[in-house]
Amino acid sequence: MKKQTYYNSLLIGLLINVSFILIFVNSLQASLIKSTRWRYIVIHHSGTKIGNLKIFDNYHRSRGMKNGVAYHFVINNGTAGRGNGQIEVTSRWKRQIHGGHCRQNWVNRTGIGICLVGNFDKTYPKRNQIRSLVSLIKLLRKRYFIPISNIQGHGHLNGEKTNCPGKNFPIKEVKKMLISAEEKSLSIN
Ligand SMILES: [Zn+2]
Numbered sequence: 001m002k003k004q005t006y007y008n009s010l011l012i013g014l015l016i017n018v019s020f021i022l023i024f025v026n027s028l029q030a031s032l033i034k035s036t037r038w039r040y041i042v043i044h045h046s047g048t049k050i051g052n053l054k055i056f057d058n059y060h061r062s063r064g065m066k067n068g069v070a071y072h073f074v075i076n077n078g079t080a081g082r083g084n085g086q087i088e089v090t091s092r093w094k095r096q097i098h099g100g101h102c103r104q105n106w107v108n109r110t111g112i113g114i115c116l117v118g119n120f121d122k123t124y125p126k127r128n129q130i131r132s133l134v135s136l137i138k139l140l141r142k143r144y145f146i147p148i149s150n151i152q153g154h155g156h157l158n159g160e161k162t163n164c165p166g167k168n169f170p171i172k173e174v175k176k177m178l179i180s181a182e183e184k185s186l187s188i189n
Contacts, residue, residue: 028089028139033096038144040111041137041151043174044071044101045125045165050079051117053088060100067092070100071113073136075129079117085128087136104159112140120166130170134177141178148175 046056057069072093078084092099093112101113114136116129125133137151153171154164165171 028087028136032139032143035096035144037096037110038112038140039146039150040107040157041140041146042099042101042107042111042113042154042157043133043152043165043169043171044113044115044154045120045169046115046117047119047121047164047166048117049119050077052076052080052082053090055080056115057090065100067097067100071115072099073112073114075114075116075132075136077117077126077129082117084126085132087132102154102157102160104157107157107160112144112146116165116169118166120168121163122166122168124168125170130174130177134174134181137174137178138181148178151175151178 051074053069053074056071056074060069069090069092072090074088074090076082076084076086076088082088099108099111099113101115102108102111114133116125116133118125118129140146141151151174153169154160155162156171
């Protein structure tokens with residue numbers, strides 16, 4: 001009897017988890033509006049230990065950004081009431097407008113800005129954040145045909161003088177994960 005209750009609770013937990021992921025992926029796919037403007041994906045860190053979309057939105061508005069948070073997506077690290085690896089979609093993405101995450105306007109106009117919460121000069125991104133980042137980039141690349149060479153950390157872009165997304169951000173590994181995911185899907189087909 002006890003065993004049965006245990007299995008039941010496991011099953012219920014699994015169902016809740018799976019349905020949460022399904023709902024999230026569906027809503028994200030629905031928000032991937034057709035567009036030809038997105039040519040780059042620019043990865044940032046928040047430079048802060050804690051944070052979430054709402055906190056950055058308030059901060060950027062207080063600094064005079066009338067469109068709010070500068071990024072299109074935020075990937076949380078389990079602080080400020082959000083899940084570790086939870087992806088938040090910002091109003092800039094929902095409205096399909098330019099970002100405010102780079103110094104140069106051409107990047108803001110053509111680049112999808114993704115911010116991972118954390119300071120990767122001091123710590124490393126969480127494994128769940130990297131998993132979510134790779135899944136998100138896979139979806140975006142499929143929709144907008146963005147080449148791997150156009151996926152860059154903020155400071156790696158010509159003309160952007162910054163350390164963002166931090167010296168510990170594993171950009172090479174992220175690209176490797178994207179390429180190997182692509183090879184896998186090719187071999188299945
Ligand atoms: Zn940045």
